[in-house]
Amino acid sequence: MDSMILGETVLGGSIFLGFWMPSSGSSGVAAIELFDIDDKSESVTVQLMTKKSDEADSGESEIGSLDIAGDASAGIYKFPVSEAQDLVRYRVNPTKGIKRLHFQFIQPLWAPN
DSSP, X not given: OOOOOOXXXXXXXSOEEOOOEEOSSSEEEXXXXXXXXXXXXXXXXXXXXEEOTTSOGGGOEEEEEEEEETTOXXXXXXXXXXXXXXXXXXXXXXXXXXXXXXXXXXXXXXXXX
C-alpha cells in the first residue's frame, strides 16, 4: 500500500484560497479538518467566501468565518454560513507567526431551501 498525504500544507503569512464550488443552498455549515499547527501562540482565520458566477473574483464576500487558536488540537472545526450565492470557496489566513499549517477542507453541508 502506498502512503498518502491528505490535505494541504501552507506556510504562515500567506493566504490560501480554495477552489470555487457550486453552492447547493443559501445557508448551511462549513468545516475544516485540522491535522497539525506548529505555533501554539498564533491563530488561523478560516472564511467561506461567495460570489455570483458571472462576477470577478474580486467581487467575493464573506458568508461565515471561524478563528482557530494555535493551541487547538487536531479535529474538525465547523461554522455556520448564510446568504450564499452561486459559488463558494474557502479562504485560510494563518498569522505570520505560524510556520506550517496542515488541514483539509470539508464540503459544506447545505440546508434545504
